[in-house]
Amino acid sequence: SSLIPEALRVNVNATVPEELIKFVKEPNPIIFSVRQDFEYWLKKHSSEFLSSSGQITLDQLAVLSAFFVVDYIKYNASPLPRTLRDVVENRRGDCDDISRVLMNLLWSYGLPAKMIYGYLIVPDFNFTTSIGNFTYVFINGGPHAFTAAYLPGLHSWVSLDMLAGSYIFYPFIVDGVSLESDVN
DSSP: OOHHHHHHHOOOSOOOOGGGGGGOOOOOTTHHHHHHHHHHHHHHTHHHHOOTTSOOOHHHHHHHHHHHHHHHSEEOOOSSOOOHHHHHHHTEEOHHHHHHHHHHHHHHTTOOEEEEEEEEEOTTOOEEEEETTEEEEESSEEEEEEEEEEETTTTEEEEOOTTTOBTTTBOEEEEEEEOOOOOO
16 A cells, blocks of 8 residues: 555656646645545556556556546536536536646646647537527537646657547647636
8 A cells, every 4th residue: 555655756767858847836735635536546446557566657647647537527517617626526527627627636746737728529519508698509519628748758748638539539629728727
């Protein structure tokens, strides 16, 4: 049991370039309860993930964090954003809420992360939603957000969108990038 926290503090064969440190912000304090649950989950599944040395790379940590968060926060669409506290306490959120949780979790390990938002292109996926007196109709996709992390072992930014597969399975039109850890 002591191997897991120790392994999570070890940067195995990789470092984050100095110019990317600006993508590592101070995580919101509520995220440390998520981190505790993630480390418990990782410890429970350690035989599946850890090498014989009991260590994982930062790249593996990022991907495992993404798999954990997309299961930990149940998807619940909302036209309005929720605070990080509300998302973590209720364990419900939509794509931007899940992205903020993952981004903060990655920051807590010193990994560069950012939220990318825009429009996911999914052929034959159409939906309509209303906000106040406005009705929005989306054809062949819709608005979406996901977390991208810099993976030192790959020397590259990588989509960690385990919810909709942005850049993994589907094209994405970027509208912006955010390092905002919470909404008010």
